[in-house]
Amino acid sequence: MKIITTPDKRLREKSEKVREINDEIRDIIANMRRMSLDWEKEHPYELSAAMAAPQIGVNKRIIIIRDDMEDKSRATFTALINPEIIRADGKTKLDYEGCLSVPSIYGMVPRASKVKVKAKLEDGTEVRIKATDELARTLLHEIDHLDGVLFIDHIRDNKDAFYKMNDKGDLIPVDYDNKIAHNSKLWGEE
Numbered sequence: 001m002k003i004i005t006t007p008d009k010r011l012r013e014k015s016e017k018v019r020e021i022n023d024e025i026r027d028i029i030a031n032m033r034r035m036s037l038d039w040e041k042e043h044p045y046e047l048s049a050a051m052a053a054p055q056i057g058v059n060k061r062i063i064i065i066r067d068d069m070e071d072k073s074r075a076t077f078t079a080l081i082n083p084e085i086i087r088a089d090g091k092t093k094l095d096y097e098g099c100l101s102v103p104s105i106y107g108m109v110p111r112a113s114k115v116k117v118k119a120k121l122e123d124g125t126e127v128r129i130k131a132t133d134e135l136a137r138t139l140l141h142e143i144d145h146l147d148g149v150l151f152i153d154h155i156r157d158n159k160d161a162f163y164k165m166n167d168k169g170d171l172i173p174v175d176y177d178n179k180i181a182h183n184s185k186l187w188g189e190e
């Protein structure tokens with residue numbers, strides 16, 4: 001298992017619901033946690049905030065969310081199984097997003113700033129989560145993955161919304177016409 005990147009078709013599939021939380025599912029979650037942290041070791045300026053199962057090639061409705069998105073030394077994640085957005089509203093806000101499966105590209109993505117999500121925890125408990133701002137954005141980004149949607153899809157025609165990271169860790173605008181618009185590898189349209 002490894003983290004898959006565009007144009008891998010598994011990133012574009014609709015994932016299936018988890019019917020039973022068994023050892024197979026717990027193994028997938030353990031792999032997601034481990035791979036998120038392995039990725040982070042190789043990316044000194046970035047924090048691995050979350051991951052969806054399709055990103056390791058498993059089309060099941062599972063996501064993991066970092067419990068503390070500020071402090072890299074706190075490396076625990078909560079797994080959410082069959083997460084569903086019940087409500088997304090509040091002001092639409094713009095902020096940077098990146099994705100382990102879309103290497104080197106960042107985007108300024110509009111998202112609802114308030115969400116309510118229903119999901120199951122690993123022990124089967126059903127929970128409802130109310131989130132705002134960064135956590136709301138992360139939940140929307142990850143749940144999109146379960147439907148085959150990537151953050152770049154939300155800004156596809158917006159020339160000014162794409163960025164890359166330089167070797168100092170700063171985000172700088174990327175050449176849209178040459179690097180983004182017709183990049184079939186990025187869009188998965190080979």
Ligand SMILES: [Zn+2]
Pocket residue numbers: 098099100101141142145
């Ligand atoms: Zn992502």
